[in-house]
Amino acid sequence: MPALEDLLLKPAPEGAKRLLGATLSFQERHGQIIETEAYRGADDPASHAHKGPTPRSSIMFGPPGFTYVYLIYGMHHCLNIVTEPEGTAGAILIRGLQLEDGTLIQGPGRVCSYLGITRALNGTQINTQKSLSLELSNTPVPHTSTPRIGIKKGTGKLWRYVSAD
DNA sequence: AACAGGATGCAA
DNA sequence: TGCATCCTGTTT
Numbered sequence: 188m189p190a191l192e193d194l195l196l197k198p199a200p201e202g203a204k205r206l207l208g209a210t211l212s213f214q215e216r217h218g219q220i221i222e223t224e225a226y227r228g229a230d231d232p233a234s235h236a237h238k239g240p241t242p243r244s245s246i247m248f249g250p251p252g253f254t255y256v257y258l259i260y261g262m263h264h265c266l267n268i269v270t271e272p273e274g275t276a277g278a279i280l281i282r283g284l285q286l287e288d289g290t291l292i293q294g295p296g297r298v299c300s301y302l303g304i305t306r307a308l309n310g311t312q313i314n315t316q317k318s319l320s321l322e323l324s325n326t327p328v329p330h331t332s333t334p335r336i337g338i339k340k341g342t343g344k345l346w347r348y349v350s351a352d
Numbered sequence: 353a354a355c356a357g358g359a360t361g362c363a364a
Numbered sequence: 365t366g367c368a369t370c371c372t373g374t375t376t
Contacts, residue, residue: 224370233370235361243360261358263371280370296371337370 191314191323195251195270199225199277200346202270206279207350208324213302217320218292222283224335225346226267228276233341236276246310247276254319256299256309263296266304268313268321282336282347 194202203225211220226234228247235244235257246255247269255267255278271277284292284301292301299305304319311318329351334342 226370235370238362241361257370258359260356260369260371261360262356262373265370267370282370294371300372335370339369 191321192252194323195268196272197270199227199270199279200344202268202277203279203346204330204348205323205327206268206281206321207330207348208326208328210320210322210324211281211284211302212320212322213304213308213318216302218284218286218301219324220281220283221285221291221350221352222281222293223348224280224282225348226276226278226280227271231341231344233335233338233344234276234278236278240276244276247278249273251277252313254308254311254313256304256306258306259296264299264305265295266299266302266308266319268319283349285350 194205203223206223209220228236236247240248250273251270253269266281267278269278281298282295313319313321330348332345333347335347
């Protein structure tokens with residue numbers, strides 16, 4: 188199996204591509220990741236980390252392999268995996284899953300709703316007992332790249348990745 | 353096509 | 365203190 192630790196040290200866009208096809212599990216629920224987005228720091232105006240650490244975004248500056256779960260629009264949870272070395276901001280937003288029976292879970296809010304993820308999971312290390320489990324696919328998955336969804340700045344970066352299927 | 357819902361962070 | 369924001373279900 189490919190080394191997840193190595194992948195999470197790479198730039199977020201590279202990691203976001205390679206995370207396609209990975210199996211994501213939380214408690215009894217699981218699915219294959221089919222859509223991701225990359226967010227970085229000072230060079231990424233769309234990122235929560237763009238202007239430096241805040242109480243919410245400081246997790247993005249920490250070591251890789253931790254969860255970043257935030258509440259958006261006061262309603263929906265969004266799940267990210269922190270990437271890049273400690274001190275460098277980076278995260279991969281999980282935007283879509285495919286279940287074993289073929290059902291598609293599309294949208295970051297729906298991913299969290301399906302898996303039962305809330306801010307209670309924020310800042311936990313993945314692949315530990317009480318957190319998410321993430322298992323990479325053996326080979327990279329063919330994909331398309333597009334601008335990220337729901338942002339007004341940084342739209343020139345093609346940092347959204349969707350499995351070709 | 354528009355909007356409610358309402359946490360977070362920044363500008364004013 | 366106001367307003368934009370990494371969204372989605374419901375109502376025009």
